[in-house]
Amino acid sequence: MSGEKTQKKGWFKGLKAEFKKIIWPDKLTLAKQTVAVVSVTVVLGVIIAVVDFLAQNGVDMLVG
Numbered sequence: 001m002s003g004e005k006t007q008k009k010g011w012f013k014g015l016k017a018e019f020k021k022i023i024w025p026d027k028l029t030l031a032k033q034t035v036a037v038v039s040v041t042v043v044l045g046v047i048i049a050v051v052d053f054l055a056q057n058g059v060d061m062l063v064g
Helices: 002-021 027-063
Strands: none
Touching: none
């Protein structure tokens, strides 16, 4: 049981050390990256919707 506690303690110590290495972005960089991710997501969503619409209409024309 003692070895398990020591192992957990070492794991948390390593985790804390890794978190100290993280370089967090400043607010401006974070805002720019957020806008980029949201923009790309919206554009890809629109592209997928258009392709889906065209594919559905194509199948309907072939079947109907």
